[in-house]
Amino acid sequence: MATVNTVLGPIDTAELGFTLMHEHVMCGFAGVFRDCPELLGENMMERAVDDLKKAKKGGVDTIVDATTIDLGRDINLLVEASRRSGVNIIACSGWWMDIPRFFAGISPDQLADIFTREVEKGISGTDVKAGILKAASDMSGVTAEGEAILRGVARAHHRTEVPIMVHSYSPGRVGEQQLAILKEEGVDLGRVKMDHSNDTTDVEYLVWLLEQGCYLGIDRYPGRNVSPQGRTKTMKALIDAGYADRICPSHDRLAVHVMAATPMITEEERLRMNPHGFLYVKEAVFPLLKELGVSEEIIDTLCIKGPRNFFEGV
Ligand SMILES: [Zn+2]
Numbered sequence: 045m046a047t048v049n050t051v052l053g054p055i056d057t058a059e060l061g062f063t064l065m066h067e068h069v070m071c072g073f074a075g076v077f078r079d080c081p082e083l084l085g086e087n088m089m090e091r092a093v094d095d096l097k098k099a100k101k102g103g104v105d106t107i108v109d110a111t112t113i114d115l116g117r118d119i120n121l122l123v124e125a126s127r128r129s130g131v132n133i134i135a136c137s138g139w140w141m142d143i144p145r146f147f148a149g150i151s152p153d154q155l156a157d158i159f160t161r162e163v164e165k166g167i168s169g170t171d172v173k174a175g176i177l178k179a180a181s182d183m184s185g186v187t188a189e190g191e192a193i194l195r196g197v198a199r200a201h202h203r204t205e206v207p208i209m210v211h212s213y214s215p216g217r218v219g220e221q222q223l224a225i226l227k228e229e230g231v232d233l234g235r236v237k238m239d240h241s242n243d244t245t246d247v248e249y250l251v252w253l254l255e256q257g258c259y260l261g262i263d264r265y266p267g268r269n270v271s272p273q274g275r276t277k278t279m280k281a282l283i284d285a286g287y288a289d290r291i292c293p294s295h296d297r298l299a300v301h302v303m304a305a306t307p308m309i310t311e312e313e314r315l316r317m318n319p320h321g322f323l324y325v326k327e328a329v330f331p332l333l334k335e336l337g338v339s340e341e342i343i344d345t346l347c348i349k350g351p352r353n354f355f356e357g358v
Pocket of ligand 1: 110
C-alpha cells in the first residue's frame with residue numbers, strides 16, 4: 045500500500061480517484077495571499093472554494109496544487125480550500141522560476157534541506173506535508189539557478205522518495221537538458237513527470253520522453269499557442285503509441301489569480317475560452333478524444349491510472 049501526503053494528511057493511492065495533476069487554487073507571487081490580498085480580488089476564498097466544489101460535484105476527487113513558494117503557495121489556504129470543497133489537494137515543494145537575488149551562491153544541498161523538511165516535517169510552521177517536488181525551466185533552457193533547484197529537488201527526492209514534477213518548455217525540447225541533469229543525480233526517470241508537454245505537437249519528442257521512463261503532463265487546457273484540438277490530437281497520438289497509463293491530462297488552471305488593471309486576457313475572454321473550469325478536460329477534451337476514436341474504457345481511466353501509477357512509482 046502506497047500513500048500520498050495531501051494537505052489534510054496522508055491517503056492511500058487507491059483513494060486518489062480522478063486526479064488533475066497540475067492545477068493552482070491561488071497563484072501569484074511569494075506572500076501575495078497574506079500581504080497583498082487586494083490584488084486577488086474580492087471574496088477570493090469563496091471563489092476558490094466554489095470552483096473546487098463544482099469540480100468535486102463533476103467528479104474530480106484530487107488535484108495537485110503546483111504552486112511553489114515563489115508562486116505564492118499558502119498552505120493554510122490550501123487546507124481550508126480542501127476542507128470546505130471535499131477535494132483532496134496535494135501540495136508541492138520545490139521552486140518555480142521567480143528566483144530571488146539572494147539565491148546567488150545557494151547550493152543544491154541547501155535547497156534539498158528545505159524541500160526535504162517540507163515533505164517530512166511540514167510547510168510554514170504547520171505539520172502539513174508536501175506530496176510532490178517541483179522544478180522549472182522555460183524558454184531560456186536550464187539556467188544556473190534552475191540547475192541548482194533541479195539538483196536540490198533530485199536530492200530531496202532521494203531522501204523522501206516523493207516524486208518530481210518538472211515545468212518544461214516542450215517546444216524547445218528543454219526536457220532533454222532537464223532529464224540529463226536528473227540522470228546525473230541518479231534519479232529513476234519513472235518518478236518524474238514532464239509538464240506542459242502539450243505545448244508542442246512534436247509527438248516524436250514526446251514519445252522520446254516517454255521512452256526515457258517519464259510520465260507526461262498533458263496539462264495545459266485550453267492553453268495558448270497550440271489550439272485545444274491540436275493538444276487533444278497530440279494526446280490521441282500518445283494513446284495510440286501505447287502510453288495511456290503514463291499521461292496525465294490537466295488544465296494548469298488558476299482558480300484565483302492576480303487581477304491586473306490591464307490584464308493580458310479579460311475575465312470574459314477567459315470564461316469564453318473555458319466555461320467549464322476544472323471540468324474542461326471532462327467536458328470538452330474527453331468528448332473529442334472519443335470522436336477521434338479512443339475507447340471509453342481508456343478515456344474513463346485517463347485521469348486515474350496515470351496519476352496513481354506515478355505516485356506508486358510503477
Ligand atoms: Zn502551473
